[in-house]
Amino acid sequence: MSAESTGTGIEPDATAPLISVVLPQHLRPLTGAGAEVRLQVAAPVTMDSVLDAVEAQFPMLSGTIREYGTGQRRAFLRFFACGEDWSHQPMDAELPRAIVEGREPVIILGAIAGG
Amino acid sequence: MSKVRVLVGTRKGAFILTSDGTRKDWDVSGPFFAGWEIYHMKGSPVDPNRLYASQSSSWSGQVMQRSEDGGATWAAVGNKFSYDGVPGTHQWYDGTPHPWEFKRVWHLEPSLTDAEAVFAGVEDAALFKSTDGGTTWEELAGLREHGTGPHWQPGAGGMCLHTIIQDPTNSDRMYIAISAAGSFRTDDGGKSWKPINKGLISNFMPDPTAEVGHCVHHVAMHKSRPDVLFMQKHWDVMRSDDAGDSWHEVSGNLPTDFGFAIDVHAHEPETLYVVPIKSDMEHFVPEGKLRVYRSRTGGNEWEPLTQGLPQQDCYVNVLRDAMAVDTLDECGVYFGTSGGQVYASADAGDNWMPIVRDLPAVLSVEVQTLP
Numbered sequence: 001m002s003a004e005s006t007g008t009g010i011e012p013d014a015t016a017p018l019i020s021v022v023l024p025q026h027l028r029p030l031t032g033a034g035a036e037v038r039l040q041v042a043a044p045v046t047m048d049s050v051l052d053a054v055e056a057q058f059p060m061l062s063g064t065i066r067e068y069g070t071g072q073r074r075a076f077l078r079f080f081a082c083g084e085d086w087s088h089q090p091m092d093a094e095l096p097r098a099i100v101e102g103r104e105p106v107i108i109l110g111a112i113a114g115g
Numbered sequence: 116m117s118k119v120r121v122l123v124g125t126r127k128g129a130f131i132l133t134s135d136g137t138r139k140d141w142d143v144s145g146p147f148f149a150g151w152e153i154y155h156m157k158g159s160p161v162d163p164n165r166l167y168a169s170q171s172s173s174w175s176g177q178v179m180q181r182s183e184d185g186g187a188t189w190a191a192v193g194n195k196f197s198y199d200g201v202p203g204t205h206q207w208y209d210g211t212p213h214p215w216e217f218k219r220v221w222h223l224e225p226s227l228t229d230a231e232a233v234f235a236g237v238e239d240a241a242l243f244k245s246t247d248g249g250t251t252w253e254e255l256a257g258l259r260e261h262g263t264g265p266h267w268q269p270g271a272g273g274m275c276l277h278t279i280i281q282d283p284t285n286s287d288r289m290y291i292a293i294s295a296a297g298s299f300r301t302d303d304g305g306k307s308w309k310p311i312n313k314g315l316i317s318n319f320m321p322d323p324t325a326e327v328g329h330c331v332h333h334v335a336m337h338k339s340r341p342d343v344l345f346m347q348k349h350w351d352v353m354r355s356d357d358a359g360d361s362w363h364e365v366s367g368n369l370p371t372d373f374g375f376a377i378d379v380h381a382h383e384p385e386t387l388y389v390v391p392i393k394s395d396m397e398h399f400v401p402e403g404k405l406r407v408y409r410s411r412t413g414g415n416e417w418e419p420l421t422q423g424l425p426q427q428d429c430y431v432n433v434l435r436d437a438m439a440v441d442t443l444d445e446c447g448v449y450f451g452t453s454g455g456q457v458y459a460s461a462d463a464g465d466n467w468m469p470i471v472r473d474l475p476a477v478l479s480v481e482v483q484t485l486p
Binding site for chain 1: 148149178194195197
């Protein structure tokens with residue numbers, strides 16, 4: 001699978017802006033990438049399609065952000081977009097234009113849960 | 116000269132301790148996977164430079180790691196553990212049905228004969244196997260589905276499959292243990308399993324001698340006598356001489372028969388080691404003294420080993436997978452504590468020294484004896 005495939009079967013538009021994703025600190029050592037990664041994402045750009053692209057480029061993150069089986073966000077992770085908490089939005093809701101245009105990142109944060 | 120490599124899993128990362136055969140001077144590397152819980156690391160007997168590590172966290176679940184160079188570098192491999200079919204329910208702490216949910220890998224057991232094969236014991240209790248070096252995992256569902264699963268319940272640490280023992284003389288035979296279900300044996304390579312808990316008495320259960328429900332903490336075997344098993348149960352140290360078909364107590368003169376770790380000397384199959392813990396509520400050593408107890412008689416008669424270990428104001432615990440032995444001529448014994456110490460004895464337990472004193476709480480210790 002190429003690094004720019006989303007793994008969804010829907011090929012991304014190579015001319016579309018790259019989507020920016022800020023990974024939580026504890027997952028960065030797994031990828032070997034920096035804090036922020038930029039990815040091609042197939043339209044419509046939703047939290048699910050963004051995470052599909054993240055997992056396609058970094059397979060070692062599969063199961064660490066969304067649970068296997070249910071595909072649900074892990075309880076101690078939060079999603080933010082354009083300053084808004086998207087943790088409880090539908091995973092197939094289209095993300096704000098600034099995200100789609102690559103001007104703002106999707107931010108994945110680990111909860112401060114004592115440990 | 117031979118070397119030893121000690122693999123240490125802790126609450127906040129992994130460490131690798133190495134020494135030559137004298138086991139006096141140690142190099143410490145790590146932390147690997149800093150900040151993550153490393154429940155277990157173990158090397159392949161076929162290819163000792165192939166190591167596996169179970170990395171997990173409450174934030175992001177399970178990650179599996181594999182090294183091909185003795186732990187110098189690591190790569191994430193497969194972390195998808197899917198129960199076969201609809202997993203159903205087990206008992207919750209209050210006796211109500213609770214759905215089976217995968218939480219983490221507690222124990223990794225590489226195959227004795229195939230470098231690509233490795234077993235994983237997981238919470239909620241099940242046994243998985245990989246035949247491609249940890250890339251993909253398949254449940255050996257005959258264990259969970261053999262009939263008593265709905266009666267299994269979690270121990271204080273969760274409902275974990277924590278012990279996997281392969282019979283070196285019979286590739287179809289394997290033993291596993293679950294807290295709190297008990298011990299099980301397969302004689303057909305993992306297709307079918309039977310409980311082997313006759314003789315265990317657990318007074319916290321409505322029927323103290325029931326077929327399943329026992330909180331087995333750990334089981335050990337000497338490779339020269341695969342039908343002889345030693346068990347540290349929630350309470351009681353037990354022995355079986357018939358491959359688990361029956362058990363009898365060998366706690367003898369131990370100061371307390373609660374504990375987690377148990378192991379067997381590499382060259383003396385009747386020499387055992389345990390670390391008595393005060394009680395299930397007070398998870399620390401009794402009387403503020405860290406003592407390993409050794410039996411040279413296969414149980415019942417135990418002697419405290421204290422030389423080099425703290426004998427006052429010590430209140431640490433030693434967990435079930437946190438003791439191991441090397442196979443050098445003078446058998447080395449190792450264990451790690453909840454206080455972050457890893458102790459080594461290069462003379463079968465007579466004298467001890469700390470390799471490290473200030474790691475995060477130690478979850479597991481394994482040893483590789485290298486040429």
